[in-house]
Amino acid sequence: MIVIAAEDVEAIPVTENGAHGTTIRWLLKDTDGVPTFAMRQFVVEPGGATPRHAHAWEHEIYVLKGICTAFCEGETRRVGPDHAIYIEPNAIHSFTNEESEPLVFLCMIPIG
Amino acid sequence: MIVIAAEDVEAIPVTENGAHGTTIRWLLKDTDGVPTFAMRQFVVEPGGATPRHAHAWEHEIYVLKGICTAFCEGETRRVGPDHAIYIEPNAIHSFTNEESEPLVFLCMIPIG
Numbered sequence: 001m002i003v004i005a006a007e008d009v010e011a012i013p014v015t016e017n018g019a020h021g022t023t024i025r026w027l028l029k030d031t032d033g034v035p036t037f038a039m040r041q042f043v044v045e046p047g048g049a050t051p052r053h054a055h056a057w058e059h060e061i062y063v064l065k066g067i068c069t070a071f072c073e074g075e076t077r078r079v080g081p082d083h084a085i086y087i088e089p090n091a092i093h094s095f096t097n098e099e100s101e102p103l104v105f106l107c108m109i110p111i112g
Numbered sequence: 113m114i115v116i117a118a119e120d121v122e123a124i125p126v127t128e129n130g131a132h133g134t135t136i137r138w139l140l141k142d143t144d145g146v147p148t149f150a151m152r153q154f155v156v157e158p159g160g161a162t163p164r165h166a167h168a169w170e171h172e173i174y175v176l177k178g179i180c181t182a183f184c185e186g187e188t189r190r191v192g193p194d195h196a197i198y199i200e201p202n203a204i205h206s207f208t209n210e211e212s213e214p215l216v217f218l219c220m221i222p223i224g
Contacts, residue, residue, distance in 0.1 A: 001184035001205070002198040003191055027196040028172050036222040037149045039172050039196055060140050060151050062174070062218060064194075072113035079115050082176075084139040084151055086114035093113070106174060108220060110148040 002032055006041050014042075014050065021048020021097070030111050040107050044068075044097040052094035057110050059093070061085040066103035069096040114144055118153050126154075126162065133160020133209070142223050149222050156180075156209040156216075164206035169222050171199040173207075178215035181208040 004027055011023035021044060028039040044050065044066075052071065061068075061084065068079045072093040079085055085105075087093045097103040116139055123135035133156060140151040156162065156178075164183065173180075173196065180191045184205040191197055199205045209215040 001182065001187055001189065001200070001203070002196075003182070003189050004196050006194045006196065027174075028198050032198060033200070034172065034198060035170060035201070037172065037220065039174065039220070058147060060146065060149065060220070062139075062151065064176075070113065070115070075113055077113065077115050082118045084114075084116050084118065086140050086144065086146060088113070088145070089147070091113070106218070108149065108151070108172070 002028070004028070011043065016051045016053070018051035018053070019049065021045035022050055034111065037108050037110050040109070042095070042105055042107055044095065044103040046097055046100050046102070049096040050094050052092060054090050054092045056089055058089045059085070059087040060108045061087070062106045064104040064106065066097060066101050067099045068103050068105060069098050071096070114140070116140070123155065128163045128165070130163035130165070131161065133157035134162055146223065149220050152219050152221070154207070154217055154219055155214055156207065157214055158209055158212050161208040162206050164204060166202050166204045168201050170201045171197070171205070172220045173197040173199070174218045176216040176218065178209060178213050179211045180215055180217060181210050183208070
């Protein structure tokens with residue numbers, strides 16, 4: 001069993017082109033021995049955003065705090081806490097914080 | 113993109129032998145088209161527990177509310193909100209709520 005507090009994990013700034021005001025914490029990852037999927041926690045500050053991009057793997061997201069403005073393939077949804085979001089593989093997507101409080105969400109991705 | 117509120121998903125009682133006071137909501141599952149792993153939300157009422165069992169797949173858990181008494185292979189940990197828990201494949205495990213408030217956690221598992 002591994003138990004880890006999110007606050008004890010280093011918050012790494014997301015520096016990919018188009019990202020701003022966003023950090024990522026890798027809570028469970030391949031080097032922990034997890035075999036199938038990784039768990040990350042993102043914090044997006046007010047006015048911040050993840051990059052608008054696409055990739056071959058899916059996202060499964062759970063909003064913990066704040067409001068996520070989720071863009072995916074031309075559709076924009078405002079999503080509050082205790083909602084799940086699924087982003088299909090290869091879909092163009094981004095997550096923006098248009099509010100005055102931080103946005104915190106989990107984002108799981110497959111490994112490999 | 114799929115967006116789903118946890119509260120809009122049916123809470124199904126867990127009836128497996130040894131479970132009590134526990135419901136499961138399947139937030140993202142294979143029939144939604146998710147390819148790799150499923151997202152479920154559990155609520156364990158005070159005094160409730162998930163069954164003590166083992167299986168060939170892993171769990172990745174994130175505690176949302178309450179305190180989880182997590183048992184795994186002889187080790188017991190009390191785990192509060194905003195902590196991740198990893199349970200290895202084939203490990204004997206259970207999750208108990210010994211507190212007076214509901215325990216709510218996400219539990220992701222691989223599909224297939």
